[in-house]
Amino acid sequence: MEKLVLYIGNRNYSSWSMRAWMALEGSGIPFEDVLIPFDFAAGNPEIKAISPTGLVPFLRHGTVTVWETLSIIEYAAELFPDAGVWPKDREARSLARSISAEMHAGFRALRGACPMNMRRTPGKIDLPDGVVRDVARIEAIWRDCLAKSGGPFLFGAFSAADAMFAPVVSRFETYALDVSQKTQDYMATMMAHPAWVKWRDMALAEPWVVPEDEP
Numbered sequence: 637m638e639k640l641v642l643y644i645g646n647r648n649y650s651s652w653s654m655r656a657w658m659a660l661e662g663s664g665i666p667f668e669d670v671l672i673p674f675d676f677a678a679g680n681p682e683i684k685a686i687s688p689t690g691l692v693p694f695l696r697h698g699t700v701t702v703w704e705t706l707s708i709i710e711y712a713a714e715l716f717p718d719a720g721v722w723p724k725d726r727e728a729r730s731l732a733r734s735i736s737a738e739m740h741a742g743f744r745a746l747r748g749a750c751p752m753n754m755r756r757t758p759g760k761i762d763l764p765d766g767v768v769r770d771v772a773r774i775e776a777i778w779r780d781c782l783a784k785s786g787g788p789f790l791f792g793a794f795s796a797a798d799a800m801f802a803p804v805v806s807r808f809e810t811y812a813l814d815v816s817q818k819t820q821d822y823m824a825t826m827m828a829h830p831a832w833v834k835w836r837d838m839a840l841a842e843p844w845v846v847p848e849d850e851p
């Protein structure tokens with residue numbers, strides 16, 4: 637089989653890259669990653685040269701090219717049907733896809749006010765109202781999924797749904813958001829996952845600083 641190549645941005649900041657990368661790595665899918673550092677001053681020419689949206693993540697598999705995080709995850713799930721990218725049970729799988737699509741399309745207030753920045757020393761910032769609403773909805777989603785599955789991940793075993801929310805876990809931690817004990821327990825589970833640890837260690841070692849993401 638041709639090898640899968642996942643193009644990603646800076647690990648410290650690129651939340652969408654982290655989602656796709658965590659989904660593949662956490663499912664044990666063999667792939668190579670290629671990091672293209674952000675270059676906002678020049679308009680990210682290297683990313684624009686490979687990706688039709690000018691955004692990462694971007695996946696290449698032989699002649700096949702896939703962009704948009706959820707499409708990349710679905711492509712990997714089709715290619716490796718036994719990897720457990722999504723939950724096996726159809727009802728659980730449909731819930732996992734619903735919350736992942738909700739994440740892909742929403743939570744703009746949280747994403748805007750609290751950019752992912754794994755290197756930032758955790759501490760509170762002033763938050764617009766929308767962030768509190770987003771956090772409440774995310775906590776409700778996690779509570780519901782964990783109650784149905786019994787945990788420790790949203791659907792029992794790690795799945796793409798956890799990967800889709802991984803950068804949210806990072807934001808909750810970085811901006812010291814007020815969350816329940818159950819949420820904190822889930823965050824601890826996520827932050828101990830080997831794929832998370834691998835990503836975070838590489839993020840912390842990166843030299844680049846993106847001023848836009850340093851509120």
Ligand SMILES: N[C@@H](CCC(=O)N[C@@H](CS)C(=O)NCC(=O)O)C(=O)O
Nearest residue numbers: 650651652653680691692693704705
């Ligand atoms: N909807 C896209 C979002 C991708 C995205 O916004 N990627 C950011 C990095 S996290 C990016 O490439 N930014 C570069 C730029 O804006 O020039 C997806 O799901 O893949």
